[in-house]
Amino acid sequence: MMKLEELSVRQIKGVSAQKEGELHAFGVHTVADLLGYFPFRYEDYRIRGLTEVKDGEKVTVQGKIMGDPLLQRYGKAKSRLTCKVVVDGVLVTAVWFNRHFLQEQIVPGRDIILTGKWEQRRLQLTVSESEFPDRGAARSGTLQPVYSVGGSLTQPWMRKTIKQALLQFGPMVEELLPTELMDKHRLMPRAEAIARIHAPDDSTEGQAARRRLVYEELFLFQLKLQAYRSLNRSRKDGVAIAVDPEIIRQFVRTLPFELTDSQKKVINEILADMRKPSCMNRLLQGDVGSGKTVVAAVALLAAVKSGHQGALMVPTEILADQHMRSLQRLFEPAGVQVGLLTGSMTERRRRDVLAGLLMGLTDIVVGTHAIIQEGVNFRSLGLVVTDEQHRFGVNQRSILRRKGMNPDVLTMTATPIPRTLAITAFGDMDVSTLRERPQGRKPIKTYWVKHGMLERVLGFIRREVDAGRQAYFICPLIEESDKLDVQNAIDLHIQMQQAFPDLAIGLLHGRLSAGEKDEVMRAFSDNEVHMIVATTVVEVGVDVPNATLMIIMDAERFGLSQLHQLRGRVGRAEHQSFCVLIADPKSEIGRERMKVMTETDDGFEVSRRDLELRGPGDFFGTKQSGVPEFKLADMAADFAVLEEARDDAADLTSRETFWTDAIYTRLREVLQKEQLFQGDLLD
Numbered sequence: 238m239m240k241l242e243e244l245s246v247r248q249i250k251g252v253s254a255q256k257e258g259e260l261h262a263f264g265v266h267t268v269a270d271l272l273g274y275f276p277f278r279y280e281d282y283r284i285r286g287l288t289e290v291k292d293g294e295k296v297t298v299q300g301k302i303m304g305d306p307l308l309q310r311y312g313k314a315k316s317r318l319t320c321k322v323v324v325d326g327v328l329v330t331a332v333w334f335n336r337h338f339l340q341e342q343i344v345p346g347r348d349i350i351l352t353g354k355w356e357q358r359r360l361q362l363t364v365s366e367s368e369f370p371d372r373g374a375a376r377s378g379t380l381q382p383v384y385s386v387g388g389s390l391t392q393p394w395m396r397k398t399i400k401q402a403l404l405q406f407g408p409m410v411e412e413l414l415p416t417e418l419m420d421k422h423r424l425m426p427r428a429e430a431i432a433r434i435h436a437p438d439d440s441t442e443g444q445a446a447r448r449r450l451v452y453e454e455l456f457l458f459q460l461k462l463q464a465y466r467s468l469n470r471s472r473k474d475g476v477a478i479a480v481d482p483e484i485i486r487q488f489v490r491t492l493p494f495e496l497t498d499s500q501k502k503v504i505n506e507i508l509a510d511m512r513k514p515s516c517m518n519r520l521l522q523g524d525v526g527s528g529k530t531v532v533a534a535v536a537l538l539a540a541v542k543s544g545h546q547g548a549l550m551v552p553t554e555i556l557a558d559q560h561m562r563s564l565q566r567l568f569e570p571a572g573v574q575v576g577l578l579t580g581s582m583t584e585r586r587r588r589d590v591l592a593g594l595l596m597g598l599t600d601i602v603v604g605t606h607a608i609i610q611e612g613v614n615f616r617s618l619g620l621v622v623t624d625e626q627h628r629f630g631v632n633q634r635s636i637l638r639r640k641g642m643n644p645d646v647l648t649m650t651a652t653p654i655p656r657t658l659a660i661t662a663f664g665d666m667d668v669s670t671l672r673e674r675p676q677g678r679k680p681i682k683t684y685w686v687k688h689g690m691l692e693r694v695l696g697f698i699r700r701e702v703d704a705g706r707q708a709y710f711i712c713p714l715i716e717e718s719d720k721l722d723v724q725n726a727i728d729l730h731i732q733m734q735q736a737f738p739d740l741a742i743g744l745l746h747g748r749l750s751a752g753e754k755d756e757v758m759r760a761f762s763d764n765e766v767h768m769i770v771a772t773t774v775v776e777v778g779v780d781v782p783n784a785t786l787m788i789i790m791d792a793e794r795f796g797l798s799q800l801h802q803l804r805g806r807v808g809r810a811e812h813q814s815f816c817v818l819i820a821d822p823k824s825e826i827g828r829e830r831m832k833v834m835t836e837t838d839d840g841f842e843v844s845r846r847d848l849e850l851r852g853p854g855d856f857f858g859t860k861q862s863g864v865p866e867f868k869l870a871d872m873a874a875d876f877a878v879l880e881e882a883r884d885d886a887a888d889l890t891s892r893e894t895f896w897t898d899a900i901y902t903r904l905r906e907v908l909q910k911e912q913l914f915q916g917d918l919l920d
């Protein structure tokens with residue numbers, strides 16, 4: 238028997254080639270797609286008594302026509318049709334606009350069902366839809382689904398077509414969930430839920446159908462993450478990185494600081510994970526400035542000292558350069574060779590690095606994400622350290638695997654992720670968290686000022702610079718125009734040079750060449766420049782511990798986590814640091830954001846408040862694609878279900894039977910479709 242996901246919508250009676258084309262635009266290709274095209278709300282046509290209805294409300298009532306209709310015409314097309322109807326013993330005036338053709342059907346004594354807006358004062362109902370019980374009245378008394386439609390696909394057409402699809406194919410809907418889980422959560426069968434969600438008898442039933450389908454959606458999503466995770470764990474073809482602990486201890490002794498307890502704890506977690514022959518897939522989350530780099534360095538060293546190579550992927554060339562230099566400094570005594578691979582380097586140097594990697598002369602390569610993709614081959618890649626924007630999904634893994642590499646992966650993020658989202662987006666990973674910042678760090682003092690107070694801000698800059706410290710002045714980001722961004726930075730730079738003729742002030746923006754950017758950052762980090770004016774190119778990861786003042790112009794244009802990231806560029810050593818937000822936010826949420834920033838400098842708290850203000854859908858913005866769009870589930874409202882689904886999925890995938898038992902065939906097919914274990918478990 239053909240599967241519903243293999244049957245074209247043309248198989249449904251009434252779907253022409255033209256309609257098929259339009260359905261494609263809504264992502265609907267197959268019968269399964271159409272049955273899964275759920276309504277986003279219902280229109281309530283259930284008949285109610287007039288006494289329950291409030292003035293101005295939309296309502297459906299049943300009554301008896303009491304007199305002849307009265308038709309008034311205005312010009313060719315416009316008309317007003319009225320008649321008296323008795324509803325619940327009250328004489329009501331029903332009014333139709335531009336429905337003159339109904340005149341003949343309105344006969345005294347006939348029963349009628351009216352849907353429309355109720356006007357209490359005039360006892361009048363402005364009718365939007367009407368039906369006659371003696372003609373069937375199919376709509377009345379029901380909840381009608383409302384679909385997202387457009388073009389020639391009207392609401393009635395969609396309703397009719399989905400009804401038809403259910404009629405023809407409803408019985409073919411297969412169950413996906415194991416009985417065990419349906420019993421556990423008292424869920425209705427899939428076929429029933431799909432039929433019900435399109436045509437519920439009442440709202441309880443609609444909700445029960447929705448609950449079943451939400452659970453299914455979240456469960457399948459979690460199943461994919463958990464299956465991926467459990468496959469990774471069960472495979473023994475990863476790189477087992479067993480390093481002599483003494484080498485690590487010795488390295489740690491060469492550091493200019495004592496590791497925090499948090500750093501020691503996560504290093505232990507990571508090394509224990511790397512030691513296993515399965516692939517590590519671990520998320521390291523830590524607030525800005527919590528010292529993630531040195532943790533990554535230890536992991537990389539472990540890979541190198543056990544005979545493998547490491548790669549560190551960063552989002553920008555500035556960061557590649559910075560990390561390259563700090564790793565070189567750190568690894569100097571250990572005799573580890575670090576290479577740099579970026580888009581802007583000369584072909585010759587690139588060739589040298591590539592040869593070094595292939596022959597194993599280069600131990601660690603630092604670069605943007607191109608280091609994994611473009612014709613880069615390693616002698617033996619043991620560990621990839623990456624950031625959450627380039628997180629390793631199934632696809633990246635398989636690219637590497639095809640090249641014969643199966644390294645451990647450590648993903649770092651400085652945006653602490655509220656638990657809600659962590660289990661959603663990163664359910665496939667183990668998580669290590671850096672809770673504390675290095676000792677002796679003072680909380681960053683944050684102030685919010687209006688634009689009118691720029692003079693005082695200048696005084697602030699002077700004070701910090703006189704004390705030997707450095708400052709950042711960040712310009713707003715104007716998304717529509719990269720040109721404007723740059724112009725803003727250039728203007729502000731000129732303004733600052735005029736205000737401080739005796740200071741060295743650098744300028745950093747996206748239009749500079751990689752070499753120019755590096756030079757500005759180098760001069761700033763060697764304290765040859767007192768202040769830099771920059772667009773957000775400095776946002777992530779830049780580390781200049783002597784900088785103590787972060788000023789952000791038009792701060793309302795930034796999101797909370799971005800502001801927190803920017804603020805995290807200061808407060809990276811023992812000096813008291815400051816952040817000044819210059820903003821005149823227009824909205825309440827904008828003001829709320831500024832307040833959050835002044836109230837806390839704890840990234841976990843900022844994330845929590847951000848989630849609250851923005852809602853989960855928006856939380857990650859566009860950058861993090863890790864958070865999926867759900868069709869039905871709402872991450873905030875259905876969080877409890879998400880947790881259940883995660884536990885169920887984890888439990889199921891950890892069982893041997895899941896991978897072999899026939900009752901799970903359909904579920905394994907779902908995973909296979911996602912290319913989750915092609916050539917993995919089934920071969």
Ligand SMILES: Nc1ncnc2c1ncn2[C@@H]1O[C@H](COP(=O)(O)OP(=O)(O)OP(=O)(O)O)[C@@H](O)[C@H]1O
Binds near residue numbers: 495527676777806
């Ligand atoms: N245990 C420690 N004691 C003192 N200083 C430390 C310690 N660990 C790291 N540092 C220093 O703290 C600064 C911040 O560390 P690092 O750059 O690793 O932060 P990060 O976690 O990557 O933050 P961000 O996400 O903001 O880049 C660096 O200058 C680093 O040398």
